[in-house]
Amino acid sequence: MSNITQNKFSNFYIFMTFLRLGCIAFGGPAAHIVLFHNYLIKKLSWLDEQEYFKVLALAQIIPGPTSSQVGITLGYLKNGYSGAFCAWLGFTLPSAILMAGAAWLGQYFFENLNLYFFHIIQLIVLAVVFWAFWQMLRSLCHHVWQYIVMLFSAVFIYAVPLSANQIIVILLAALLGLLLAQEKPKQNEVKNTQFQLKSSKAYLWLILFALPFLLFPILNHVHPSLFIQAFAGFYRSASLVFGGGHIVLPLLHQDFVATGLISNEKFDLGYAIAQLMPGPLFSFASYLGALLPFTSSILINASLATIMIYLPSFVLVFGTLPYWSWLMQQQKIYKAIQGINAAVVGLLLCLIIQMTEKYIVQWLDVVFVMMVILLLKTKLPVWLTLIASFMSYYFYLNNFVMP
Template sequence: MLPSVPTLSNFSLFKIFLKLGCTAFGGPAAHLVFFYRRFVQQLGYLDEQQYSHLLALAQILPGPTSSQMGIAIGYQLKGYRGALLAWLGFTLPSALLMTLAAMLGLQFSAYFSADFFHVIQLIVFSVVAWAFWQMLRSFCKDQWQYVLMLLSGLFVYLVPISINQMLVILFGALAGLVYLHYFPQKSTLKPVTSISITAKKSFAYLWLILFALPFVLVPPLQYFFPHIWLDSFTGLYRTASLVFGGGHIILPFLQQDFVESGLVSQQHFDLGYAIAQLMPGPLFSFASYLGALLPLSSSAALNAAFATAVIFLPSFFLIFGALPYWSRLMQFPRLFQALAGINAAVVGLLLCLVVQMGEKYIRSGLDIVFIIAVIALLKSKVPVWLTLISSFFSYYGLLWLLDHYALFSFGL
């Protein structure tokens, strides 16, 4: 049994994360600050070292960093049940809102004009371009990482095969290990001394086996029994298992699996991703929106629940399987050097996406001015939700005026 905290009941843990799920705007970086303030500074359920090492694990694993941090905190405090309650509380608000947004979008999309979707696409492009710039500054520190980033983006752009993104990630890990061989570096992280995970390590590896099983079992099932449920499961599970570096990286994976396959229209996809930027909680709740659009069953709510569960499933397997071994894993610098290569490679994936989106979405010089303005606002201290909403209505209103009053004649 994991040691429980007497003053923290399961319901109290759920309420804490539910409140965070309703109020935690600003993306993973902000979420991690909220977690720190609540569980370390205010409640004292974790000390500084415990929090830093749980955070290191959440960051090095593929998947949504802030959600995995929440799962790890719940697991550390209240065991398996605590992990589930922490995830449920943090994810439920945004998942419900995104499901509702998908249902309303399907019902009213016929009333949206071409300019409406065009502005949405430009906003999505601005968000992704800004995310690319932030990730570039965070993950590309050395010259070899910049080279790897450019090669990765070029490869994905020029080689449009279904496994190109997986190949890029594997190549990134290999490049990181090769660099370590010629330029050895030591990890700056200290060994864990106060993490008190008492779950039996002899059984923890079973979670890692469960994590790997879908990659072995589902492809043969897809081959012999092709079905949209299996295809959707594969796309969502693979995306969550391969994503490093933040929620924005899910975009090229999900677009390849669900937009290019024709299951979801590009316009609805972009609309949902724009709405996801306005939501509190994890960006991975975009899967709830996507699931509600998939023709899996007659129930959009059931489809959304399925997509939400699948995209977060790898995180549970990885946290439960890796956390008991984490103090030993942190002694291997090769692990962190491989991650440095992977992070540089996924920045290349995002670069490729920015180029492809720019080719499709930018129609005029006025669009470029709008994109620059949105990125400038995202860089400022203006809240993201206010930036996106005000930008949308401002540019959509301008396009409406240009369309109805023929202001193009004035050179606008």
Template structure:
């Protein structure tokens, strides 16, 4: 392990957490510039392998790359310090916005909320379109995407989204049997402490435990703390891709159940687009409004830990066995199937949001206008704030 101090790791990742705007794809560019080109912590090929591993795992890709880099430099505690540095700025900002929003919420007009809802619809549609192009490249992926959306629409089950994800993974593994074997023969050049499958199995057991223990607790003695923690945990543990992907699951767990209002949820999600660092810090905002305990800030902390905790378990369990994982075609095809399914989850959410939010031709035109801005080279914050100003200006002219 490196002699690099924990404080150095924290400060480097904290700076990245303050400056890394633009979502996971941009974060990975910033990470490459920092850790490959400037600090020379990793070679190009090693960094590419870490990114590939993170993309195989559920949870926030860029945060998991940061965890892996912290682990490679200073082991388990290095991962924790790297995560804390990268996540703290956005988590603090989202918690602060929740506090301010709670005070100002009664004073915000319905027109402001409606504009925010339309902006969120546009952002989700843009994310859907990008993911459709990235995750659906063959006929069976498009089919799986549509079947997943139909299952969400016509199966009113409390766990229908999780069921869709599991079935999509199994479908991908079944399809892998008919595909040519493409397992990578590339082994990482970085040196890891040798760990047996038995020792890293502990991390997989810890990954599974919250599902069993909290699920049993909710069944025998329901309480909001266990229900909320499990909601955040399973949202991150079962979905691949990035922050936009968890939106349908969080919406189902906390908005559909009435634990947070749709207006509060949408307002926080719009703010989250303007934050640096991981989009999963949206959990800090949502947690603030939940009655998990009597203390809103503590609730935000619990939600933040819950949504990132699966990533720690998975990185610690899988990173030492990179070479073995890269030879498992069934695992890779399961991920491909799940990615196609979560695009279907976004499609189902877009249809539901469209039915609720689009009330006029002006609304539809405005959503298309925001999508055009998002597609442009303008910074995201300029597109969102500028489009909000345009919408409110139009309402003033038409009133």
């Protein structure tokens, strides 16, 4: 048995540790990874550096929110399934409560907001998505064939109105990756791999991961309901996210806005608010769930949606962690992910094109979006950048444009 699993922590300690991190984890997944490293590894010595980077490597090759999956894995290594749940709950709870609260308040104030308010929110979302696209393009696309896949993905999704077009694109991109990507450079094998855990039936988790993709279409055909439709949307979106939390936006947009379950204005407002919150971006689902009438309780609805979108992460971590050594040696997985990365950048590019068509109505809007992007490139806090930008343009439109 490895020394990781011998050094157990109480569930309460794991929960409180990640709750503290969840309250201060601003800046997105990259910042979360650094925060975990500085606090859990350097300060508290939960794992050594080498072990932590193994956890990070695993979280990066499976779909889902990287920082949340790192937290789930750390909790699991410290106290099994209950430790994984407590780590996730602590890290997710602050942002989930704030996002559900924003949706609840929106029910009372949404109708009183003028058109300029929503127009500026949409422009801010466009700027944030463009900045995320640029960052992902630079970090995930390194070869000519990846740029071609990215452009093909964007054009296909834009031009072909199929409900499964995003899944088709990702599968095709994975196939192209297998054919065109270079193999991962071989590295010296690390001795004493800590993730050779005793779990002879871990493959059952992977079967469980795949089952919803087979069952949801059948259930929705036999007994269509909002709950099944939403569960399928959240689960499918979370299962296809590679490359960063922002890629969940076009997936959720297709499942909830394009289908008419949530208005475009409310969706964009929630996404803009999510940029100001600490913790994982996936807690945007808490906001969406609060707007969906599963039950008469906003709290229950938000909780259900939050569980739905994170469920694939738990199943994948439990199913893949015992096979860490094997997964890290598979060149086909590495090559397929190169293609998938290019495709998800294409999803964001398509979303930018669609947003630009709808949101840009005058040349000042272009200037405003460019200004927000430039501010995002600075070291100013994101919340300060977005709030200051919003207030400045809102003041201008209300005082110099509004008749």
